[in-house]
Amino acid sequence: MRVAIASGKGGTGKTTIAVNLAKTLAEDGPVRFLDCDVEEPNAHLFLRPTFQERKGVALLVPQIDAEKCTGCGLCSRVCAFHALAVVGGKVITFPELCHGCGGCSLFCPTGAIHEIPKKIGVVENGLAGKISFSHGRLEVGSALVPPLIKAVKKQVHADRIVILDAPPGTSCPVVATVAGCDYCLLVTEPTPFGRHDLDLAVGMARELGIPCGVVLNRAGDGDEIIEDYCAREGLPLLLKIPFDRRYAACYAAGNLLVEEFPSWQEVFKDLWREIERRAGA
Amino acid sequence: MKELVVVSGKGGTGKTSLVGAFAALCKNAVLADCDVDAADLHLILQPEIQEQHEFYGGHKAQIRPEKCNRCGKCLEVCRFEAINEFKVNSFSCEGCGVCSRACPEEAIVMAEHLSGHWFISATPYGPLVHARLGLAEDNSGKLVAQVRQMAKTVAFDQKKDLILTDGPPGIGCPVISAITGADLVLVVAEPTVAGLHDLGRVLDLTAYFRIPALVCLNKWDLAPEKSEEIETYCRERGAEVAGKIPFDVEVFKAVASGRPLVEVSQGPAAQAVQELWLKLQTRIGGD
Ligand code: SF4
Ligand code: SF4
Ligand code: SF4
Ligand code: SF4
Numbered sequence: 001m002r003v004a005i006a007s008g009k010g011g012t013g014k015t016t017i018a019v020n021l022a023k024t025l026a027e028d029g030p031v032r033f034l035d036c037d038v039e040e041p042n043a044h045l046f047l048r049p050t051f052q053e054r055k056g057v058a059l060l061v062p063q064i065d066a067e068k069c070t071g072c073g074l075c076s077r078v079c080a081f082h083a084l085a086v087v088g089g090k091v092i093t094f095p096e097l098c099h100g101c102g103g104c105s106l107f108c109p110t111g112a113i114h115e116i117p118k119k120i121g122v123v124e125n126g127l128a129g130k131i132s133f134s135h136g137r138l139e140v141g142s143a144l145v146p147p148l149i150k151a152v153k154k155q156v157h158a159d160r161i162v163i164l165d166a167p168p169g170t171s172c173p174v175v176a177t178v179a180g181c182d183y184c185l186l187v188t189e190p191t192p193f194g195r196h197d198l199d200l201a202v203g204m205a206r207e208l209g210i211p212c213g214v215v216l217n218r219a220g221d222g223d224e225i226i227e228d229y230c231a232r233e234g235l236p237l238l239l240k241i242p243f244d245r246r247y248a249a250c251y252a253a254g255n256l257l258v259e260e261f262p263s264w265q266e267v268f269k270d271l272w273r274e275i276e277r278r279a280g281a
Numbered sequence: 282m283k284e285l286v287v288v289s290g291k292g293g294t295g296k297t298s299l300v301g302a303f304a305a306l307c308k309n310a311v312l313a314d315c316d317v318d319a320a321d322l323h324l325i326l327q328p329e330i331q332e333q334h335e336f337y338g339g340h341k342a343q344i345r346p347e348k349c350n351r352c353g354k355c356l357e358v359c360r361f362e363a364i365n366e367f368k369v370n371s372f373s374c375e376g377c378g379v380c381s382r383a384c385p386e387e388a389i390v391m392a393e394h395l396s397g398h399w400f401i402s403a404t405p406y407g408p409l410v411h412a413r414l415g416l417a418e419d420n421s422g423k424l425v426a427q428v429r430q431m432a433k434t435v436a437f438d439q440k441k442d443l444i445l446t447d448g449p450p451g452i453g454c455p456v457i458s459a460i461t462g463a464d465l466v467l468v469v470a471e472p473t474v475a476g477l478h479d480l481g482r483v484l485d486l487t488a489y490f491r492i493p494a495l496v497c498l499n500k501w502d503l504a505p506e507k508s509e510e511i512e513t514y515c516r517e518r519g520a521e522v523a524g525k526i527p528f529d530v531e532v533f534k535a536v537a538s539g540r541p542l543v544e545v546s547q548g549p550a551a552q553a554v555q556e557l558w559l560k561l562q563t564r565i566g567g568d
């Protein structure tokens with residue numbers, strides 16, 4: 001069972017839901033947690049795993065052997081991402097633009113191109129109690145997010161329960177995370193921004209054919225904006241977490257709701273049962 | 282012409298509300314929403330769309346079944362696991378074109394792919410360039426570049442001296458595309474453990490591209506100790522904290538009413554935003 005926690009908009013409390021759900025489920029058995037927000041990974045700040053393993057993730061980028069290169073220019077015509085240019089009979093590479101498709105080395109007529117790894121980030125694995133924790137960290141200055149997310153997702157083995165904390169938005173990094181999941185929880189807040197971005201996230205989940213449900217965070221004032229939206233779209237509103245300064249302070253300090261306020265454990269258990277029921281249906 | 286980009290490590294730090302308020306405060310700017318993935322600025326600025334354009338961010342492979350002899354060459358060369366059962370999964374396809382070149386039967390065409398739209402609109406606060414990336418699309422960095430380019434053209438045509446940009450979250454391709462070459466970046470951070478962590482990553486990024494950056498602490502009084510910690514951190518890194526905005530329910534009310542904060546409130550948050558804006562103005566020297 002793979003469940004992704006996403007939201008069209010950042011800062012809605014996606015990570016809060018993900019870590020508290022994982023922590024609650026870990027009471028009853030092993031859980032795998034993947035923080036796929038490789039641009040700004042935060043979940044480790046709450047689950048505080050001990051990391052045991054750190055692996056570099058690299059992309060293969062071209063290196064030109066000037067002796068073999070005839071300056072024919074085919075490689076720069078092959079490259080769809082403008083990562084190679086031929087100037088004055090010599091090839092210049094722009095590795096930060098390269099997607100690692102392998103086209104240039106495959107088609108170079110003289111075999112002048114071989115590929116070398118360029119680091120785009122790291123994957124770290126660790127343990128937080130019964131939670132097997134993995135996350136990725138994008139190398140600062142690297143633009144390529146999806147390959148790193150895919151590397152994080154490869155850390156899953158025979159896990160029964162996998163919780164994925166998705167990056168914000170609805171574009172390629174989120175798609176890379178949510179693809180292949182059984183259910184998607186969308187976290188939002190009761191504001192026009194919240195509804196607008198929820199609508200985008202719902203569209204994305206539907207596009208990918210993944211069933212989804214909504215969690216309304218910081219609820220209490222103006223909830224109708226989300227309730228009405230859910231009713232109209234036929235979406236289940238699975239959980240509401242009221243706005244409370246004590247919860248905000250708990251989050252600010254990097255603590256878990258289910259630990260500071262144990263009555264929330266039952267709520268997260270119910271949430272999980274509901275997800276299981278709906279994902280199975 | 283100067284360019285100020287407002288970013289935050291994570292979304293939801295109040296970045297868009299802040300940009301909306303700045304928009305109401307500045308006199309002669311072009312506004313740009315570069316958070317193309319979850320563009321929200323229009324919810325505050327109530328734009329009237331004047332121009333709409335299609336955005337083709339790249340290509341996607343398409344296999345013509347009538348020409349395909351099922352040799353499997355394309356599967357072998359595609360590095361993105363985008364071909365399955367002799368069909369291309371357009372979510373996974375990066376448009377590299379390698380399969381198309383490798384196919385012995387010329388059965389694969391690379392079709393231009395509509396990945397979103399961009400708009401030029403009129404708002405009470407000046408022209409707004411904004412965009413909408415299609416759902417589950419890639420190439421947001423390219424669309425950001427397009428929005429910025431258009432904002433520059435509009436600024437040039439209408440003799441505006443500032444481009445005020447609502448930037449995307451994160452540190453990946455859309456952010457890089459939004460900040461490279463800008464004159465000043467304002468990073469909005471919240472006083473939380475995660476906020477501090479994200480701020481550090483964004484400041485690493487602005488340092489990497491050598492762009493001057495200022496920090497604004499939003500809702501600082503929700504966790505005064507954490508705010509203190511972030512201020513110390515900034516001091517140690519040599520990043521100036523240019524503003525501290527208190528938690529204020531008026532901010533939510535402004536969002537709910539779809540108006541810029543400074544137009545509907547004289548409260549503590551609105552005042553702090555005005556002070557911050559004065560500082561930014563002197564720093565950027567525009568307007
Ligand atoms: S395709 Fe090969 S030989 Fe031709 S310019 Fe590129 S590297 Fe040189
Ligand atoms: S590997 Fe692909 S993306 Fe990279 S330079 Fe070669 S052709 Fe371009
Ligand atoms: S390479 Fe061309 S002919 Fe071969 S399987 Fe792919 S599409 Fe078909
Ligand atoms: S264009 Fe590139 S990514 Fe798309 S299917 Fe062909 S080889 Fe794969």
